[in-house]
Amino acid sequence: MKTLIWFTSIILLFVMAACSYGPDSPKGFSLPEGDIAKGEKVFMQYKCQSCHALKGYEDNSLIKEFDTLVPLGGTSSMVKTYAQLVTSVINPSHKLAPRNKSIEEKLTNEDGTSKMRVFNDVMTVQELIDLVSFLQPKYEVKPITYTHYGQYRML
Numbered sequence: 001m002k003t004l005i006w007f008t009s010i011i012l013l014f015v016m017a018a019c020s021y022g023p024d025s026p027k028g029f030s031l032p033e034g035d036i037a038k039g040e041k042v043f044m045q046y047k048c049q050s051c052h053a054l055k056g057y058e059d060n061s062l063i064k065e066f067d068t069l070v071p072l073g074g075t076s077s078m079v080k081t082y083a084q085l086v087t088s089v090i091n092p093s094h095k096l097a098p099r100n101k102s103i104e105e106k107l108t109n110e111d112g113t114s115k116m117r118v119f120n121d122v123m124t125v126q127e128l129i130d131l132v133s134f135l136q137p138k139y140e141v142k143p144i145t146y147t148h149y150g151q152y153r154m155l
C-alpha cells in the first residue's frame, strides 16, 4: 500500500510539473496572422520541394536532394502544434522526427543535426509568418490562438 501511495505521488508530481509554465514554456508565443497566398510563394521561392513532398506542390524541375522526399503536412510524428511547426522551420535540428530508419540515416548529418537547410539568414520574419500560415492548414495541428492584445494585462 505504501508503495502505491509513493508511486501515485510521484506520478502526480510529474503531472503537476508538466502543467506549470516555466520560463521556457511556449505559453505566450504568438505570431501575427499571415497571408496564405504569400506563404505559398515563399514555399516555392525557397525551393522547399527540393527536399519535401507536399500534396499538390510537386515540382519536377527541381533537383531533388533525397531519393525519398520528406513529406510535409498530414499527421506528422513531430509537428503537433503550431509552435512545433514554427520551430521545425527555424530550428530544424531541435527535435528530429523519428522516421523510418532507412530514411533517417540520410536526413541527419554525421553530428546528428538535421540536413534541413537553415533559412534564418535569408528569410524575413514576414515571410516566415506567411509561410507558417500556408503550411499550418496542411497539418493536423492545434491551431494557434492569436494574442488578443489586452490579454497580457490580466496575466
Ligand code: HEC
Binding pocket: 042, 043, 046, 047, 048, 049, 050, 051, 052, 065, 070, 071, 072, 073, 076, 077, 078, 079, 085, 088, 089, 092, 096, 097, 098, 099, 107, 108, 114, 115, 116, 117, 119, 131
Ligand atoms: C536540404 C533539404 C531541405 C530543405 C531545402 C528544406 N527542408 Fe525541411 N526538412 C528537411 C529534413 C531533413 C527534415 C527533417 C525530417 C525529419 O526527420 O522529420 C525537415 C523537416 C521539416 C519540417 C518538419 C517535418 C515534419 O512534418 O515532421 C518542416 C515543417 C519543414 N522541414 C519545412 C520546410 C520548409 C518550409 C522549407 C522551405 C523554406 C524546407 N523545410 C526546406 C530538409 C529540408
